[in-house]
Amino acid sequence: MNAIDRLKNKGIKKTAHRLMFINILQKSAVALTEEDIKQDMGELYDRITFYRTIQTLLSAGIIHRIVIDNKNVKYALSEIAFRNHQHMHFFCKICHTVACIGEVPSYDYGLPTGYKGEEYEVLIKGICPNCG
Amino acid sequence: MNAIDRLKNKGIKKTAHRLMFINILQKSAVALTEEDIKQDMGELYDRITFYRTIQTLLSAGIIHRIVIDNKNVKYALSEIAFRNHQHMHFFCKICHTVACIGEVPSYDYGLPTGYKGEEYEVLIKGICPNCG
DNA sequence: GTTCAAATGAAACATTGTTTCATTTGCTTT
DNA sequence: AAAGCAAATGAAACAATGTTTCATTTGAAC
Ligand SMILES: [Mn+2]
Ligand SMILES: [Mn+2]
Ligand SMILES: [Zn+2]
Ligand SMILES: [Zn+2]
Numbered sequence: 001m002n003a004i005d006r007l008k009n010k011g012i013k014k015t016a017h018r019l020m021f022i023n024i025l026q027k028s029a030v031a032l033t034e035e036d037i038k039q040d041m042g043e044l045y046d047r048i049t050f051y052r053t054i055q056t057l058l059s060a061g062i063i064h065r066i067v068i069d070n071k072n073v074k075y076a077l078s079e080i081a082f083r084n085h086q087h088m089h090f091f092c093k094i095c096h097t098v099a100c101i102g103e104v105p106s107y108d109y110g111l112p113t114g115y116k117g118e119e120y121e122v123l124i125k126g127i128c129p130n131c132g
Numbered sequence: 133m134n135a136i137d138r139l140k141n142k143g144i145k146k147t148a149h150r151l152m153f154i155n156i157l158q159k160s161a162v163a164l165t166e167e168d169i170k171q172d173m174g175e176l177y178d179r180i181t182f183y184r185t186i187q188t189l190l191s192a193g194i195i196h197r198i199v200i201d202n203k204n205v206k207y208a209l210s211e212i213a214f215r216n217h218q219h220m221h222f223f224c225k226i227c228h229t230v231a232c233i234g235e236v237p238s239y240d241y242g243l244p245t246g247y248k249g250e251e252y253e254v255l256i257k258g259i260c261p262n263c264g
Numbered sequence: 265g266t267t268c269a270a271a272t273g274a275a276a277c278a279t280t281g282t283t284t285c286a287t288t289t290g291c292t293t294t
Numbered sequence: 295a296a297a298g299c300a301a302a303t304g305a306a307a308c309a310a311t312g313t314t315t316c317a318t319t320t321g322a323a324c
Contacts, residue, residue, distance in 0.1 A: 017272085
């Protein structure tokens with residue numbers, strides 16, 4: 001699905017910032033940092049609008065935020081393939097690349113009594129194909 | 133193990149701040165936010181020292197940081213029981229409590245070709261015993 | 265094209281992260 | 295117990311990031 005349709009789908013206005021933001025993510029095989037996206041935006045970048053664009057796209061569910069730790073926060077499109085399934089993330093310890101990978105296996109994670117698990121997030125850290 | 137021994141173990145000086153920080157975590161069954169710990173510290177709290185205490189204790193491996201998302205970052209002691217095993221974390225969607233729970237199951241998580249997984253982090257979101 | 269709500273971007277303010285440096289503290293050696 | 299020294303502290307200042315306000319511009323519906 002293209003950027004315009006993604007916005008139309010959610011009933012939010014198509015603006016230059018939003019379209020460019022989505023298009024940049026769309027072209028990337030991996031999740032991107034704010035800095036990555038900002039660099040790609042060039043001229044059009046504005047700190048405040050950028051901040052609000054992220055909020056808008058996040059709450060519309062068009063993108064998702066992947067928080068690895070304090071120093072690594074990335075954004076990726078919420079792909080249709082993944083929409084209703086939890087998916088895993090891979091973090092490369094060398095190049096710090098983050099990729100959305102397959103579905104979370106529905107194994108028994110063995111919660112202690114009394115806990116009700118609803119969402120299972122799996123983050124795998126290791127070496128990516130590029131760095132291996 | 134008590135706070136003094138934890139510091140002595142790592143060969144770092146025992147100071148009022150560090151001891152209090154560790155003792156506060158030690159008394160808690162769940163992971164705590166900076167704000168939680170700050171509140172418990174009272175008088176002794178200082179923003180800058182606090183910042184450095186976290187860094188020191190983190191890099192000594194005495195505590196670990198659990199990043200749920202942008203708005204939920206918590207700290208917990210690195211328990212001996214967990215030292216060499218990855219352990220899972222549980223996040224309660226209602227009260228936002230975070231708890232360190234059992235080991236990460238060593239199932240096959242099914243990485244795409246080329247990826248080498250080394251650490252597996254599992255974060256389960258749901259309802260805790262208190263809120264259920 | 266007109267209209268109106270929503271988005272923008274400048275400015276200002278708030279919060280958090282980090283460094284610098286003079287002073288104090290904890291620990292080792294006498 | 296006292297001296298000596300490296301490490302820790304806390305005040306200050308600076309940097310980066312988050313957030314609100316408001317006048318202006320823009321997008322979409324009519
Ligand atoms: Mn993802
Ligand atoms: Mn833990
Ligand atoms: Zn890599
Ligand atoms: Zn709860």
